[in-house]
Amino acid sequence: MTVMATAEAETQVCTDPVIRNQWHAVADLDEIRRGELRTLLLGEPLRCWIDSGGAARAAAGPDREIEVRTDYGYLWATLGKPSGGVFDVPETREHDRRTLNALTVGIEVSAPRAVENFLDMAHFPYVHAGVLGEEPHTEVAEYRVEERDGELWAFDCLFYQPRAAAASSQAVLAEYVYRVPHPYSAMLYKSSPTDASRMDAIGIFIHPLTATRIRAHLFISVLDDVSADREIRRFQQGVIAQDKPILENQHPKLLPLDPRAETPIRADRSAIVYRRWLSRLGVTYGVIPAAEGVRT
């Protein structure tokens, strides 16, 4: 019987071309405006700063300047040659929205485990009890997952929520749409408590320090004229603070792509599709690839 090895490459430098050629959100621009940032990207030392002309720059390894972009309030950097820009977030062009980085948090886990947690509804009543879910309302109704233009989308995701957002005052059956435009980033859209015809957008943009350590940036674009930035941040910080200890207790930290590694149920359809998608893209960093010859 084949088995899944658990030895994990902690500081291994990334050689996976798929991941090297992505744009990675390495910092909130406000963070580097406060001073130079010294960190890691895919196992290599990374330095980010604002030059005297006001431009954001970054250098990897000992002192190799690398390509950067500034989009949606973040500094995006790459160790390789991306085929285009950062994925589009059309909500950032709707000027009545409040757009901000709710928080940046370090988590001892691989990027794909964090993305999978972001796509998961079934944990709401247990990990976010009283906020995003509440026992006994635990059922995950059937939902659809589709691949569109190289991105994953999950539709018709309904879940009972006692307090879905900072601006909610009562329980609702919240509707979610999930979008995975990047192996290490995901978005969710949920019915806005203040404008039923539109959706709030929340993104998780992951900065992979190593294969098993990340910084997660939580991007928020909401229709909320009521809550102060501080309240919106506090709500999201509270939610992530509940996820962090769960993520750090997942073993192995790398996401196993072999379908025989873990036991999915119907509620995990988005995770099943996400794992297959990573396999098909050929991602090997942050994951345990499926064994040779395994159908994915």
Add this chain to the structure above:
Amino acid sequence: MSGEAERRWHPVASQYDVVPRHVFWGRLLGRELAVWRADDGYVNVWENRCLHRGVRLSVGTNDGRELVCRYHGWRYASRTAGCTYIPAHPADAPARTICNRTFPALERYGLVWSGEEPDGEPPVLDALEPGGAFALRGVTVRAPAEMVVDALSRHRFSPTDLIGAAADGNGPGPGGPVTVTGQDRYHVVLRAESADGGSASTAVFFAQPADADRTVVRAVLAGRPAPDSRIPVWRHHNTALTQLRDAVEAEARRRPPPEPMVAAIEEVPIHLSEVPEPAPKGRRAGLRVQVARKWPVAEDVAGFELVSIAGQLPTFQPGAHIDVHLPNGLVRQYSLTNGPGELDRYRIGVKLEPDGGGGSRSLHENVRVGDVLAVSEPRNNFPLRRDAVRTVLVAGGIGITPLLAMAQALRHQGLDFELHVFARSEDHIAFAELIDGLGESVTRHIGLSPSETGAALESVLAGPGPHEHVYVCGPGPMLDAARRIAAAGGRTDDTVHFEYFANPTDIDDSTTFTVELARSALSLEVPAGATIMEVLRANGVEVSSSCETGACGTCRVAVLDGEPVHNDVYLNDTEKQQGGEMMVCVSRAGGDRLVLDI
């Protein structure tokens, strides 16, 4: 890998680590373990990993009978580690094979013992046999086990008598000789004497190989110290072992670090790697059980406790039943009445049906304590949702049995429920002492006429609240009345669940039709007088079944095309109208053709 270390028993915890309602984080040979004691005293040693998403079970909740994963609330039964409930799909019974990995566990000398694939039993040491054993505090040393065992062979401590005297404030007397009286790769037996030879103590120091670079010293003293000297003795050894730890760790830091041990995680079975579907199986008695107890539990009702002959009984969920294969060749279904985590025995109640087919008579008259019966693994066609705000359980007579399992599960989880027990007299209430234990949630309705029963059901089922579910089990006329009253009161079919004892429907089997099997690409003729199930089996197509009378729901099959004539009492009216599923044991075709998803 299965070397000597993997085939041995090792200590993984002290008994005092495994306190009620706690999950202890253990480690052995590079593998993390979740060690927990159920309220009935059973100690579980499981892989510290929920097989769903890999979250450590040691951050979960020990509720006394089950371990609940922190991430998604999946519940796993004590003893088997089998999954009993998946909250994301409250209407479904989890596949019985969803089971975390377990390791053997035994308690000896104040320690909990386990191993990867241990042979025989944990070591028996003459030094610890007479006079009891006293487990000292476990001390973790960041060094390989062989270094620790080597250092332990030169370890020094004082005899217990001298330490006890020190409790008076005089300090332990001068240490005498310490001799090694036994040793192997993972333990050292030491005998310490006083300088004057007047007192002596023996202690066994077990080295638990947690990982390549980490060893837990679990020392056990022969003989229990007097109560007032236990703390000084404990402190004396703790100080001595802390000194040993510091010296060994200093030495270990001078050596290159060993390669960490890699504990292989088993892959999940192929059928669990996809979204699970129950595998079809015919009516099989996969288990052999022995009657451990038979006793009257009510007028005309006998209780039976069934224990496994070999191995652990499989996991069940509330509402589940087993098929009992009787000595006279009959097969009968009986609901398990056990509460959550009670897997040391199955408990059923059998009502004597003098006019029945002889199944209950055989159990009442011929089956005795010590007899061996063939039974099926538990099957659950009456699953309990636990996402209801309130659950109403209605039991008529012996219909109490599945509802008793449900009531115990709901009470244990602290969920709101009420149990209505209808019986001819107090003496007809089966398992009365278990029902008494359910407290104020129980209402008894005794000796009611049919019209009084109807009136009682009217009041019990009146005014459905949101997120309310009703479960009814009892005689056919009562179920029919409950179905009518619930519907009239505005309850929808999907919130009212029934379990019939038997199917009273008169079946017209004079029709002839064709069944096409979409997946098997077979087309079969069903003649008058034969059932679809009989024809399928005659052609080698496997179908699960249990009652084979249209009551239990085991043989339900999806219908892709054609209109079924439903002769069962398992599906509700809405499901029958939709025509998407049918029971192949009794139901037939309305036209000349059915296409089934088999």
